[in-house]
Amino acid sequence: MTKQTIHVVGGGLVGPLTAIFLARHGFDVELYERRHDMRKVDISAGKSINLVVTPRGLVALDKVGLQEKIMELAIPLDGRMLHDVKGEETYVPYGHKEGEVINAVSRGLLNQRLLEAADEYENLNIHFQRHCTDYDVNTRTLTFRNEETDTEEKVETEIVIGTDGAFSAIRKTMLENVTNFDYAQSFQKHGYKELVIPASADGSHLIKNGVFHIWPRGNYMLIGIPNLDGSFTCTLFLPYAGEKSFETLKTKDDVDNFFNETFPDATPLMPTLTNDFFDNPTGALATVKCSPWNIGGQAMVLGDAAHAIVPFYGQGMNCGFEDCTALGDLLESGEKDWNVIFTKLGALRKPNTDAIADMAIENFTEMRDTTADPKFQLKKQVGFELENRFPEQFIPRYSMVMFHPEIPFAEARRLSEIQETMLDDLCANINAPDEVDWDKAEKLVKKISG
Amino acid sequence: MTKQTIHVVGGGLVGPLTAIFLARHGFDVELYERRHDMRKVDISAGKSINLVVTPRGLVALDKVGLQEKIMELAIPLDGRMLHDVKGEETYVPYGHKEGEVINAVSRGLLNQRLLEAADEYENLNIHFQRHCTDYDVNTRTLTFRNEETDTEEKVETEIVIGTDGAFSAIRKTMLENVTNFDYAQSFQKHGYKELVIPASADGSHLIKNGVFHIWPRGNYMLIGIPNLDGSFTCTLFLPYAGEKSFETLKTKDDVDNFFNETFPDATPLMPTLTNDFFDNPTGALATVKCSPWNIGGQAMVLGDAAHAIVPFYGQGMNCGFEDCTALGDLLESGEKDWNVIFTKLGALRKPNTDAIADMAIENFTEMRDTTADPKFQLKKQVGFELENRFPEQFIPRYSMVMFHPEIPFAEARRLSEIQETMLDDLCANINAPDEVDWDKAEKLVKKISG
Numbered sequence: 001m002t003k004q005t006i007h008v009v010g011g012g013l014v015g016p017l018t019a020i021f022l023a024r025h026g027f028d029v030e031l032y033e034r035r036h037d038m039r040k041v042d043i044s045a046g047k048s049i050n051l052v053v054t055p056r057g058l059v060a061l062d063k064v065g066l067q068e069k070i071m072e073l074a075i076p077l078d079g080r081m082l083h084d085v086k087g088e089e090t091y092v093p094y095g096h097k098e099g100e101v102i103n104a105v106s107r108g109l110l111n112q113r114l115l116e117a118a119d120e121y122e123n124l125n126i127h128f129q130r131h132c133t134d135y136d137v138n139t140r141t142l143t144f145r146n147e148e149t150d151t152e153e154k155v156e157t158e159i160v161i162g163t164d165g166a167f168s169a170i171r172k173t174m175l176e177n178v179t180n181f182d183y184a185q186s187f188q189k190h191g192y193k194e195l196v197i198p199a200s201a202d203g204s205h206l207i208k209n210g211v212f213h214i215w216p217r218g219n220y221m222l223i224g225i226p227n228l229d230g231s232f233t234c235t236l237f238l239p240y241a242g243e244k245s246f247e248t249l250k251t252k253d254d255v256d257n258f259f260n261e262t263f264p265d266a267t268p269l270m271p272t273l274t275n276d277f278f279d280n281p282t283g284a285l286a287t288v289k290c291s292p293w294n295i296g297g298q299a300m301v302l303g304d305a306a307h308a309i310v311p312f313y314g315q316g317m318n319c320g321f322e323d324c325t326a327l328g329d330l331l332e333s334g335e336k337d338w339n340v341i342f343t344k345l346g347a348l349r350k351p352n353t354d355a356i357a358d359m360a361i362e363n364f365t366e367m368r369d370t371t372a373d374p375k376f377q378l379k380k381q382v383g384f385e386l387e388n389r390f391p392e393q394f395i396p397r398y399s400m401v402m403f404h405p406e407i408p409f410a411e412a413r414r415l416s417e418i419q420e421t422m423l424d425d426l427c428a429n430i431n432a433p434d435e436v437d438w439d440k441a442e443k444l445v446k447k448i449s450g
Numbered sequence: 451m452t453k454q455t456i457h458v459v460g461g462g463l464v465g466p467l468t469a470i471f472l473a474r475h476g477f478d479v480e481l482y483e484r485r486h487d488m489r490k491v492d493i494s495a496g497k498s499i500n501l502v503v504t505p506r507g508l509v510a511l512d513k514v515g516l517q518e519k520i521m522e523l524a525i526p527l528d529g530r531m532l533h534d535v536k537g538e539e540t541y542v543p544y545g546h547k548e549g550e551v552i553n554a555v556s557r558g559l560l561n562q563r564l565l566e567a568a569d570e571y572e573n574l575n576i577h578f579q580r581h582c583t584d585y586d587v588n589t590r591t592l593t594f595r596n597e598e599t600d601t602e603e604k605v606e607t608e609i610v611i612g613t614d615g616a617f618s619a620i621r622k623t624m625l626e627n628v629t630n631f632d633y634a635q636s637f638q639k640h641g642y643k644e645l646v647i648p649a650s651a652d653g654s655h656l657i658k659n660g661v662f663h664i665w666p667r668g669n670y671m672l673i674g675i676p677n678l679d680g681s682f683t684c685t686l687f688l689p690y691a692g693e694k695s696f697e698t699l700k701t702k703d704d705v706d707n708f709f710n711e712t713f714p715d716a717t718p719l720m721p722t723l724t725n726d727f728f729d730n731p732t733g734a735l736a737t738v739k740c741s742p743w744n745i746g747g748q749a750m751v752l753g754d755a756a757h758a759i760v761p762f763y764g765q766g767m768n769c770g771f772e773d774c775t776a777l778g779d780l781l782e783s784g785e786k787d788w789n790v791i792f793t794k795l796g797a798l799r800k801p802n803t804d805a806i807a808d809m810a811i812e813n814f815t816e817m818r819d820t821t822a823d824p825k826f827q828l829k830k831q832v833g834f835e836l837e838n839r840f841p842e843q844f845i846p847r848y849s850m851v852m853f854h855p856e857i858p859f860a861e862a863r864r865l866s867e868i869q870e871t872m873l874d875d876l877c878a879n880i881n882a883p884d885e886v887d888w889d890k891a892e893k894l895v896k897k898i899s900g
Contacts, residue, residue, distance in 0.1 A: 179734070180637040180690075180734050180736075181635070181637075182635065182636045182637060183633070183634065183635050183636075184633065184634035184635075184636070185631070185632065185633050185634075186632045186633075186634070187630040187631075187632060240630075284629070284630050286630075
């Protein structure tokens with residue numbers, strides 16, 4: 001067999017990791033990225049500037065020996081700090097077991113580390129400032145805009161993997177060329193705006209480090225994630241239209257008044273608030289689903305290009321990294337036929353990426369609306385206690401999604417829907433976890449675990 | 451106010467009717483159609499060659515004085531004739547009231563009549579062989595391929611209505627240009643193939659005229675609709691892949707054997723079966739949903755371009771004609787601002803087109819799978835009897851969709867989901883309509899009607 005070259009389009013997070021998996025299996029890999037080499041040039045924050053790495057992502061990183069290197073960048077977060085409208089704080093842990101934390105990292109640093117790691121493979125070349133504008137399905141030719149020389153380049157390919165994000169050019173060619181291609185893009189009625197709580201003069205964090213801050217306000221919310229430099233990246237999620245919305249926040253006074261009334265403890269810590277509000281773009285929250293993910297054995301989309309999701313479970317990248325793990329496992333199995341590899345990979349992953357897409361939207365409601373609800377907190381506590389008592393039979397949804405990569409997303413969704421009915425039942429007429437009827441609970445748990 | 455010109459792209463069924471509504475309200479209308487003038491040239495059957503006109507469509511036709519002219523083309527169908535695998539027939543009426551019929555018409559003849567009617571308006575021009583390839587959202591310029599002269603034509607516009615079908619060029623520009631555009635296209639796992647039962651030598655129908663024939667076979671089915679010339683247009687709906695599928699019917703023998711075994715009474719009446727099977731294309735069954743339907747006051751999609759649905763309730767065209775009725779009502783109200791007209795029209799229609807899209811998919815299962823089920827037939831009969839006894843409170847789903855244009859599709863769907871639970875309850879332990887517990891039925895009906 002002659003050595004095959006795989007062209008990977010998109011050098012964000014999933015692209016380099018895909019390229020690394022392929023290089024380790026002996027393929028020649030050509031990786032193309034639209035932006036400058038982000039190890040040399042500061043990239044602008046087009047997307048959210050931090051994100052969380054969770055065990056699903058760590059499984060993939062571990063397979064290629066990168067877990068330690070990436071974890072150097074991380075701030076572990078062990079729970080949510082809820083801020084009410086008076087500025088009072090309530091802490092709700094994420095899990096209740098040792099090591100049940102999520103890891104905040106800078107998107108830019110993580111991307112740099114992944115590219116550095118990719119660059120170490122001799123059989124892997126990275127090309128920057130190559131903006132993919134077309135993939136000809138018949139001739140298998142990629143067209144790039146070379147943004148360095150401002151010229152057009154054509155590249156003949158055998159096998160293409162598109163990891164070029166939510167607005168993927170490769171997926172666009174599928175939409176136009178694949179017969180009976182199922183495709184859906186949908187947007188939340190909320191947009192988002194990135195803001196900042198800077199570090200104190202001595203570089204320390206002005207609010208508690210090591211937790212995920214949420215200011216839940218029903219139909220909207222503010223969140224804050226700590227950075228290594230002492231600052232917090234804050235994100236306001238707000239409807240586009242309506243009474244409290246991007247539409248109604250027109251002047252600096254509007255913004256000042258809204259923030260002072262709604263987030264009184266955070267606002268004094270945000271000196272550049274109004275400038276940031278009007279200078280930063282308003283981001284959209286898209287979900288993209290499609291099927292199939294591949295054109296026979298010649299092309300496939302992975303990561304956001306195949307399944308963009310909203311960020312409310314912090315699983316966008318982790319879910320994309322799971323695609324890489326699954327691809328690695330298929331290569332490991334000895335399968336050589338790319339049509340089989342791509343078809344199996346899509347069949348394995350799609351039910352799970354659909355499930356996390358839906359759960360992420362559901363978690364938006366939970367975060368903004370119900371985290372402040374006493375019943376929600378009671379159900380959380382009872383869920384943890386059920387996990388304590390029946391660790392084999394009951395793992396709460398949040399824990400399954402975040403801390404149990406061995407449970408596929410689709411299974412996590414199925415189980416947690418049954419659990420939710422059970423928790424509603426057990427918590428219907430009580431106000432504290434010690435009032436739970438544990439005999440009944442045991443019967444219910446045994447029933448659901450078959 | 452200067453007289454406005456509206457450009458209507460697409461001269462299929464909804465396009466001419468939209469153009470007629472606009473012309474009657476005094477607008478200058480330019481109507482563009484990709485094909486030849488179908489009054490002069492025989493058009494090839496790209497799409498299904500017959501369809502049904504139901505009261506929702508008749509409401510729209512009546513508004514512009516065309517009901518009588520179109521009904522001249524129609525064959526009224528008053529029920530389904532079910533054919534089992536032994537060739538035995540069972541008749542199930544559609545409704546049980548006078549005039550509860552659907553009307554089979556030829557797509558080609560209907561299209562011709564609509565174009566003739568449109569041509570009678572002095573302020574309405576029709577342009578044939580103009581294939582719309584682009585709509586520039588910024589300059590509001592339409593680009594057409596003039597297929598007569600093989601040249602490209604640019605047309606400057608103020609207001610565009612795209613009625614250019616399921617693969618709409620106008621909708622494509624929306625997908626590419628409208629911020630946060632929600633879009634979904636999805637395909638059934640079944641394709642379809644058009645076949646024919648010709649007329650007898652004396653021009654009469656070889657199987658019963660005036661009914662809709664179905665050969666339900668679980669996962670697939672054959673249907674037959676009578677034509678005025680004595681023939682029946684038959685359509686086979688079959689999975690693309692699997693045991694009994696387009697994939698496995700590879701040779702003429704495969705087709706002959708499959709048809710003889712599965713449709714023993716129909717097959718001897720289809721002398722051109724195997725040729726038709728391999729000569730005719732395999733059609734796809736698509737559902738398209740999008741939102742918004744308009745770009746401010748400058749452009750809008752209507753009909754299949756906005757909401758393509760599967761054909762299993764015969765409502766694709768009728769639903770598109772309802773768009774025209776709603777547009778007419780808005781113009782009638784005196785509203786002049788096209789942004790308001792388009793936005794209101796979308797808001798009014800979208801919940802209903804979403805509802806019929808879902809109900810049409812559900813009816814596919816009913817037609818192929820459950821029409822032959824005795825429980826289904828029992829529930830149908832009990833539903834009719836409930837309508838007899840409680841005509842104000844209980845109208846079966848099929849009747850609401852087909853015969854009650856005053857009930858919007860979304861409301862029909864909501865009500866019928868409640869009714870279904872009730873019918874399941876009433877028919878759970880009985881085998882004939884006269885065993886129904888009518889006291890209980892009355893209580894349930896009163897409960898749901900509130």
